[in-house]
Amino acid sequence: MLITKFWHAGDIEMRDGFSIEELKKRLQNSRYKLTHQRQDVLEVFLNSTGEHLSAEEVHRTLRDKGYDIGLATVYRTLELMCSPEMNILQKMEFGEKRARYELKKIEENGHQHHHLICKKCDKVIEFSEDMLEGLEQKIAETCNFNIIDHQVLFYGYCQECAKKLEN
Amino acid sequence: MLITKFWHAGDIEMRDGFSIEELKKRLQNSRYKLTHQRQDVLEVFLNSTGEHLSAEEVHRTLRDKGYDIGLATVYRTLELMCSPEMNILQKMEFGEKRARYELKKIEENGHQHHHLICKKCDKVIEFSEDMLEGLEQKIAETCNFNIIDHQVLFYGYCQECAKKLEN
DNA sequence: GTTGCTGCAAAGCTTTTGCATTAGG
Protein backbone atom coordinates (compact mmCIF):
# COMPACT_ATOMS: atom_id res chain seq x y z
CA MET A 1 0.00 0.00 0.00
CA LEU A 2 1.42 3.31 -1.07
CA ILE A 3 1.01 6.12 1.41
CA THR A 4 1.18 9.71 0.33
CA LYS A 5 1.33 12.23 3.08
CA PHE A 6 -0.38 15.52 2.90
CA TRP A 7 -0.57 17.92 5.77
CA HIS A 8 -2.79 20.91 5.53
CA ALA A 9 -1.03 24.18 6.20
CA GLY A 10 -1.21 25.09 9.85
CA ASP A 11 -1.68 21.54 11.05
CA ILE A 12 1.81 20.34 10.46
CA GLU A 13 3.11 20.15 13.98
CA MET A 14 2.46 16.84 15.65
CA ARG A 15 3.61 15.00 18.69
CA ASP A 16 3.87 11.29 19.03
CA GLY A 17 5.27 11.03 22.51
CA PHE A 18 5.78 7.29 22.31
CA SER A 19 8.87 5.49 23.45
CA ILE A 20 9.77 2.22 25.05
CA GLU A 21 9.76 4.03 28.39
CA GLU A 22 6.21 5.21 27.79
CA LEU A 23 5.19 1.67 26.82
CA LYS A 24 6.73 0.34 30.01
CA LYS A 25 4.89 2.90 32.11
CA ARG A 26 1.52 2.15 30.56
CA LEU A 27 2.02 -1.59 30.82
CA GLN A 28 2.95 -1.34 34.49
CA ASN A 29 -0.07 0.81 35.23
CA SER A 30 -2.23 -2.08 34.10
CA ARG A 31 -0.12 -4.91 35.48
CA TYR A 32 0.91 -6.08 32.05
CA LYS A 33 4.40 -7.37 31.47
CA LEU A 34 7.03 -5.70 29.36
CA THR A 35 8.07 -8.53 27.07
CA HIS A 36 10.66 -8.14 24.37
CA GLN A 37 7.99 -9.02 21.81
CA ARG A 38 5.94 -6.03 22.86
CA GLN A 39 8.95 -3.78 22.67
CA ASP A 40 9.79 -5.17 19.24
CA VAL A 41 6.31 -4.52 17.87
CA LEU A 42 6.32 -0.96 19.16
CA GLU A 43 9.74 -0.37 17.62
CA VAL A 44 8.46 -1.39 14.22
CA PHE A 45 5.98 1.45 14.41
CA LEU A 46 8.51 3.88 15.88
CA ASN A 47 10.88 3.10 13.02
CA SER A 48 8.26 3.19 10.29
CA THR A 49 7.58 6.44 8.52
CA GLY A 50 3.88 6.78 9.15
CA GLU A 51 2.89 3.72 7.22
CA HIS A 52 -0.37 1.94 7.85
CA LEU A 53 0.89 -1.53 8.70
CA SER A 54 -1.03 -4.77 8.70
CA ALA A 55 -0.42 -7.49 11.29
CA GLU A 56 1.28 -9.63 8.71
CA GLU A 57 3.59 -6.76 7.68
CA VAL A 58 4.61 -6.19 11.28
CA HIS A 59 5.27 -9.89 11.64
CA ARG A 60 7.30 -10.10 8.45
CA THR A 61 9.32 -7.01 9.33
CA LEU A 62 10.34 -8.58 12.63
CA ARG A 63 11.07 -11.97 11.13
CA ASP A 64 13.20 -10.34 8.44
CA LYS A 65 15.21 -8.63 11.16
CA GLY A 66 15.82 -12.01 12.73
CA TYR A 67 13.49 -11.50 15.67
CA ASP A 68 11.50 -14.56 16.56
CA ILE A 69 7.85 -13.76 17.13
CA GLY A 70 4.64 -15.63 16.38
CA LEU A 71 1.90 -14.11 14.28
CA ALA A 72 -0.61 -14.77 17.05
CA THR A 73 1.51 -12.72 19.40
CA VAL A 74 1.59 -9.89 16.90
CA TYR A 75 -2.19 -9.92 16.79
CA ARG A 76 -2.48 -10.03 20.56
CA THR A 77 0.02 -7.21 20.92
CA LEU A 78 -1.71 -5.04 18.34
CA GLU A 79 -5.02 -5.51 20.09
CA LEU A 80 -3.50 -4.63 23.43
CA MET A 81 -1.92 -1.48 22.07
CA CYS A 82 -5.22 -0.40 20.54
CA SER A 83 -7.10 -0.77 23.82
CA PRO A 84 -8.24 2.42 25.55
CA GLU A 85 -5.95 1.48 28.43
CA MET A 86 -2.79 1.44 26.33
CA ASN A 87 -3.97 3.86 23.65
CA ILE A 88 -0.79 3.58 21.60
CA LEU A 89 -2.02 2.33 18.25
CA GLN A 90 -5.00 3.14 16.07
CA LYS A 91 -6.71 0.33 14.17
CA MET A 92 -8.14 1.16 10.76
CA GLU A 93 -10.10 -0.60 8.08
CA PHE A 94 -9.82 0.72 4.58
CA GLY A 95 -12.21 -1.72 2.95
CA GLU A 96 -9.50 -4.30 2.39
CA LYS A 97 -10.00 -7.52 4.24
CA ARG A 98 -7.08 -6.93 6.55
CA ALA A 99 -6.93 -4.29 9.26
CA ARG A 100 -4.13 -1.75 9.43
CA TYR A 101 -2.52 -0.06 12.38
CA GLU A 102 -0.58 3.12 12.99
CA LEU A 103 0.76 5.08 15.92
CA LYS A 104 -1.95 7.18 17.47
CA LYS A 105 -0.82 10.60 16.42
CA ILE A 106 -2.61 13.45 18.03
CA GLU A 107 -2.52 16.82 16.37
CA GLU A 108 -2.33 20.03 18.35
CA ASN A 109 -6.06 20.52 18.10
CA GLY A 110 -6.67 17.03 19.46
CA HIS A 111 -7.99 15.62 16.21
CA GLN A 112 -6.90 12.56 14.34
CA HIS A 113 -6.22 12.84 10.66
CA HIS A 114 -8.38 11.49 7.88
CA HIS A 115 -7.91 9.47 4.76
CA LEU A 116 -8.46 9.70 1.04
CA ILE A 117 -8.50 6.29 -0.55
CA CYS A 118 -8.09 5.78 -4.27
CA LYS A 119 -10.68 3.33 -5.58
CA LYS A 120 -8.36 2.24 -8.36
CA CYS A 121 -4.84 1.91 -6.94
CA ASP A 122 -5.68 1.81 -3.20
CA LYS A 123 -3.26 4.62 -2.48
CA VAL A 124 -4.00 6.25 0.86
CA ILE A 125 -3.57 10.01 1.15
CA GLU A 126 -3.70 11.48 4.60
CA PHE A 127 -5.11 14.88 5.27
CA SER A 128 -5.62 16.92 8.34
CA GLU A 129 -8.49 19.28 8.57
CA ASP A 130 -10.42 20.94 11.28
CA MET A 131 -13.82 20.55 9.71
CA LEU A 132 -15.06 18.46 12.56
CA GLU A 133 -14.60 21.39 14.92
CA GLY A 134 -17.60 21.52 17.17
CA LEU A 135 -19.37 18.78 15.30
CA GLU A 136 -18.57 16.04 17.75
CA GLN A 137 -20.09 17.93 20.61
CA LYS A 138 -23.15 18.78 18.56
CA ILE A 139 -23.69 15.13 17.73
CA ALA A 140 -23.02 14.08 21.29
CA GLU A 141 -25.73 16.42 22.50
CA THR A 142 -28.32 15.72 19.84
CA CYS A 143 -27.91 11.97 19.71
CA ASN A 144 -26.98 11.34 23.33
CA PHE A 145 -23.87 9.62 22.18
CA ASN A 146 -20.54 9.75 23.96
CA ILE A 147 -17.98 9.99 21.15
CA ILE A 148 -14.50 8.71 21.89
CA ASP A 149 -13.10 8.25 18.42
CA HIS A 150 -13.87 8.82 14.80
CA GLN A 151 -12.75 7.90 11.35
CA VAL A 152 -13.47 9.78 8.17
CA LEU A 153 -12.90 8.12 4.84
CA PHE A 154 -13.22 9.64 1.41
CA TYR A 155 -13.16 7.35 -1.57
CA GLY A 156 -12.38 8.48 -5.08
CA TYR A 157 -9.59 8.70 -7.61
CA CYS A 158 -6.15 10.14 -7.07
CA GLN A 159 -4.63 12.43 -9.67
CA GLU A 160 -2.74 9.70 -11.49
CA CYS A 161 -5.66 7.30 -11.67
CA ALA A 162 -8.08 10.04 -12.66
CA LYS A 163 -5.83 10.73 -15.64
CA LYS A 164 -5.65 7.08 -16.59
CA LEU A 165 -9.42 6.77 -16.44
CA GLU A 166 -9.84 9.64 -18.90
CA ASN A 167 -7.99 7.71 -21.59
CA MET B 1 -27.26 -5.57 14.91
CA LEU B 2 -29.66 -3.09 16.35
CA ILE B 3 -30.21 -0.02 14.25
CA THR B 4 -31.51 3.16 15.76
CA LYS B 5 -32.51 5.81 13.30
CA PHE B 6 -32.00 9.43 13.91
CA TRP B 7 -32.62 12.08 11.31
CA HIS B 8 -31.49 15.57 11.97
CA ALA B 9 -34.24 18.14 11.62
CA GLY B 10 -34.37 19.52 8.11
CA ASP B 11 -32.73 16.52 6.52
CA ILE B 12 -35.60 14.13 6.83
CA GLU B 13 -36.78 13.92 3.28
CA MET B 14 -35.09 11.23 1.25
CA ARG B 15 -35.63 9.47 -2.00
CA ASP B 16 -34.65 5.95 -2.81
CA GLY B 17 -35.90 5.66 -6.34
CA PHE B 18 -35.17 1.96 -6.60
CA SER B 19 -37.52 -0.61 -8.05
CA ILE B 20 -37.31 -3.81 -10.01
CA GLU B 21 -37.89 -1.73 -13.14
CA GLU B 22 -34.92 0.45 -12.30
CA LEU B 23 -32.81 -2.64 -11.67
CA LYS B 24 -33.84 -4.04 -15.04
CA LYS B 25 -32.92 -0.83 -16.79
CA ARG B 26 -29.49 -0.60 -15.22
CA LEU B 27 -28.75 -4.27 -15.89
CA GLN B 28 -29.71 -3.94 -19.52
CA ASN B 29 -27.54 -0.86 -19.94
CA SER B 30 -24.56 -3.02 -19.08
CA ARG B 31 -25.63 -6.23 -20.82
CA TYR B 32 -26.22 -7.99 -17.55
CA LYS B 33 -29.11 -10.39 -17.24
CA LEU B 34 -32.15 -9.88 -15.05
CA THR B 35 -32.21 -13.12 -13.11
CA HIS B 36 -34.79 -13.89 -10.48
CA GLN B 37 -31.97 -14.16 -7.94
CA ARG B 38 -31.00 -10.56 -8.58
CA GLN B 39 -34.59 -9.44 -8.26
CA ASP B 40 -34.93 -11.38 -5.03
CA VAL B 41 -31.85 -9.80 -3.49
CA LEU B 42 -33.00 -6.31 -4.38
CA GLU B 43 -36.42 -7.05 -2.91
CA VAL B 44 -34.88 -7.97 0.41
CA PHE B 45 -33.46 -4.48 0.61
CA LEU B 46 -36.63 -2.84 -0.68
CA ASN B 47 -38.64 -4.66 1.99
CA SER B 48 -36.18 -4.03 4.80
CA THR B 49 -36.56 -0.98 6.96
CA GLY B 50 -33.19 0.58 6.48
CA GLU B 51 -31.23 -2.18 8.11
CA HIS B 52 -27.59 -2.71 7.41
CA LEU B 53 -27.66 -6.28 6.14
CA SER B 54 -24.79 -8.71 5.86
CA ALA B 55 -24.50 -11.16 2.98
CA GLU B 56 -25.41 -14.00 5.25
CA GLU B 57 -28.52 -12.16 6.50
CA VAL B 58 -29.69 -11.56 2.95
CA HIS B 59 -29.11 -15.22 2.19
CA ARG B 60 -30.97 -16.41 5.27
CA THR B 61 -33.88 -14.07 4.64
CA LEU B 62 -34.35 -15.50 1.17
CA ARG B 63 -33.93 -19.09 2.29
CA ASP B 64 -36.48 -18.53 5.05
CA LYS B 65 -38.93 -17.26 2.47
CA GLY B 66 -38.45 -20.46 0.54
CA TYR B 67 -36.39 -18.92 -2.24
CA ASP B 68 -33.52 -21.07 -3.37
CA ILE B 69 -30.32 -19.10 -3.75
CA GLY B 70 -26.68 -19.89 -3.08
CA LEU B 71 -24.57 -17.79 -0.74
CA ALA B 72 -21.98 -17.32 -3.48
CA THR B 73 -24.65 -15.82 -5.69
CA VAL B 74 -25.63 -13.45 -2.92
CA TYR B 75 -22.04 -12.28 -2.67
CA ARG B 76 -21.75 -11.89 -6.43
CA THR B 77 -25.02 -9.98 -6.57
CA LEU B 78 -24.08 -7.67 -3.72
CA GLU B 79 -20.78 -6.87 -5.40
CA LEU B 80 -22.52 -6.16 -8.67
CA MET B 81 -25.03 -3.84 -7.05
CA CYS B 82 -22.26 -1.93 -5.30
CA SER B 83 -20.38 -1.32 -8.53
CA PRO B 84 -20.34 2.24 -9.88
CA GLU B 85 -22.21 0.93 -12.93
CA MET B 86 -25.17 -0.35 -10.93
CA ASN B 87 -24.83 2.01 -7.98
CA ILE B 88 -27.74 0.49 -6.08
CA LEU B 89 -26.17 -0.65 -2.84
CA GLN B 90 -23.61 0.82 -0.48
CA LYS B 91 -21.08 -1.46 1.16
CA MET B 92 -19.99 -0.61 4.67
CA GLU B 93 -17.54 -1.92 7.21
CA PHE B 94 -18.21 -1.15 10.83
CA GLY B 95 -15.15 -2.85 12.26
CA GLU B 96 -16.84 -6.22 12.42
CA LYS B 97 -15.29 -8.85 10.23
CA ARG B 98 -18.30 -9.02 7.97
CA ALA B 99 -19.34 -6.30 5.55
CA ARG B 100 -22.81 -4.80 5.56
CA TYR B 101 -24.92 -3.40 2.78
CA GLU B 102 -27.78 -0.97 2.42
CA LEU B 103 -29.70 0.77 -0.33
CA LYS B 104 -27.83 3.79 -1.53
CA LYS B 105 -30.03 6.49 -0.16
CA ILE B 106 -29.28 9.94 -1.40
CA GLU B 107 -30.50 12.85 0.62
CA GLU B 108 -31.73 16.01 -0.97
CA ASN B 109 -28.39 17.68 -0.53
CA GLY B 110 -26.67 14.79 -2.26
CA HIS B 111 -24.97 13.51 0.86
CA GLN B 112 -24.98 10.08 2.34
CA HIS B 113 -25.68 9.70 6.00
CA HIS B 114 -23.17 8.84 8.69
CA HIS B 115 -22.89 6.44 11.56
CA LEU B 116 -22.41 6.40 15.28
CA ILE B 117 -21.20 3.04 16.49
CA CYS B 118 -21.36 1.99 20.10
CA LYS B 119 -18.08 0.41 21.20
CA LYS B 120 -19.87 -1.70 23.77
CA CYS B 121 -23.09 -3.03 22.23
CA ASP B 122 -22.33 -2.40 18.54
CA LYS B 123 -25.56 -0.49 18.08
CA VAL B 124 -25.45 1.68 14.97
CA ILE B 125 -27.12 5.05 15.07
CA GLU B 126 -27.53 6.89 11.81
CA PHE B 127 -27.36 10.60 11.59
CA SER B 128 -27.60 13.05 8.79
CA GLU B 129 -25.71 16.25 8.94
CA ASP B 130 -24.48 18.77 6.51
CA MET B 131 -21.15 19.33 8.14
CA LEU B 132 -19.32 18.18 5.09
CA GLU B 133 -20.78 21.04 3.10
CA GLY B 134 -18.07 22.42 0.91
CA LEU B 135 -15.42 20.23 2.47
CA GLU B 136 -15.34 17.70 -0.31
CA GLN B 137 -14.63 20.33 -2.89
CA LYS B 138 -11.99 21.90 -0.72
CA ILE B 139 -10.24 18.57 -0.34
CA ALA B 140 -10.62 17.79 -4.01
CA GLU B 141 -8.88 21.04 -4.89
CA THR B 142 -6.15 20.94 -2.29
CA CYS B 143 -5.29 17.28 -2.61
CA ASN B 144 -6.03 16.81 -6.30
CA PHE B 145 -8.33 13.99 -5.40
CA ASN B 146 -11.56 13.19 -7.20
CA ILE B 147 -13.96 12.23 -4.43
CA ILE B 148 -16.82 9.94 -5.38
CA ASP B 149 -17.90 8.64 -2.01
CA HIS B 150 -17.28 8.99 1.68
CA GLN B 151 -17.94 7.34 4.96
CA VAL B 152 -17.83 8.99 8.35
CA LEU B 153 -17.74 6.86 11.45
CA PHE B 154 -17.90 7.99 15.04
CA TYR B 155 -17.13 5.48 17.74
CA GLY B 156 -18.21 5.85 21.31
CA TYR B 157 -20.87 4.83 23.79
CA CYS B 158 -24.60 5.08 23.34
CA GLN B 159 -26.76 6.42 26.14
CA GLU B 160 -27.60 3.01 27.58
CA CYS B 161 -24.04 1.73 27.55
CA ALA B 162 -22.66 4.99 28.93
CA LYS B 163 -24.98 4.55 31.90
CA LYS B 164 -23.92 0.95 32.42
CA LEU B 165 -20.26 1.94 32.36
CA GLU B 166 -20.81 4.47 35.14
CA ASN B 167 -21.83 1.74 37.55
C1' DG C 1 -27.90 -21.12 -29.77
C1' DT C 2 -24.71 -18.07 -27.06
C1' DT C 3 -23.31 -16.12 -23.31
C1' DG C 4 -23.64 -15.16 -18.91
C1' DC C 5 -25.34 -16.85 -14.28
C1' DT C 6 -25.96 -20.13 -10.59
C1' DG C 7 -24.99 -23.67 -7.09
C1' DC C 8 -22.00 -26.36 -4.85
C1' DA C 9 -17.96 -27.36 -2.72
C1' DA C 10 -13.36 -26.34 -2.13
C1' DA C 11 -10.02 -23.07 -1.32
C1' DG C 12 -8.22 -18.59 0.45
C1' DC C 13 -7.24 -15.16 3.87
C1' DT C 14 -7.28 -12.93 7.95
C1' DT C 15 -7.92 -13.39 12.67
C1' DT C 16 -8.83 -16.04 16.95
C1' DT C 17 -8.23 -19.71 20.26
C1' DG C 18 -6.57 -23.90 23.06
C1' DC C 19 -2.88 -25.56 25.32
C1' DA C 20 1.60 -26.83 26.74
C1' DT C 21 5.80 -24.23 27.60
C1' DT C 22 8.41 -20.18 28.80
C1' DA C 23 9.56 -15.94 30.97
C1' DG C 24 8.66 -11.55 33.45
C1' DG C 25 8.21 -9.42 38.10
Added chain:
DNA sequence: CCTAATGCAAAAGCTTTGCAGCAAC
Protein backbone atom coordinates in the same frame (compact mmCIF):
# COMPACT_ATOMS: atom_id res chain seq x y z
C1' DC D 1 7.22 -18.93 42.49
C1' DC D 2 3.19 -17.39 40.29
C1' DT D 3 0.84 -15.58 36.78
C1' DA D 4 0.77 -13.77 32.47
C1' DA D 5 2.58 -14.17 27.74
C1' DT D 6 4.22 -16.86 23.90
C1' DG D 7 4.34 -20.15 19.95
C1' DC D 8 2.36 -23.43 17.42
C1' DA D 9 -1.18 -25.40 15.08
C1' DA D 10 -5.82 -25.90 14.57
C1' DA D 11 -10.12 -23.70 14.08
C1' DA D 12 -13.16 -20.11 12.90
C1' DG D 13 -15.25 -16.73 10.03
C1' DC D 14 -16.15 -14.39 5.96
C1' DT D 15 -15.46 -14.19 1.13
C1' DT D 16 -13.87 -15.82 -3.38
C1' DT D 17 -13.27 -19.12 -7.05
C1' DG D 18 -13.47 -23.28 -10.33
C1' DC D 19 -16.43 -25.73 -12.83
C1' DA D 20 -20.32 -28.26 -14.62
C1' DG D 21 -25.04 -27.47 -15.50
C1' DC D 22 -28.76 -24.06 -16.31
C1' DA D 23 -31.26 -20.02 -17.65
C1' DA D 24 -31.79 -15.45 -19.84
C1' DC D 25 -32.09 -13.14 -24.15
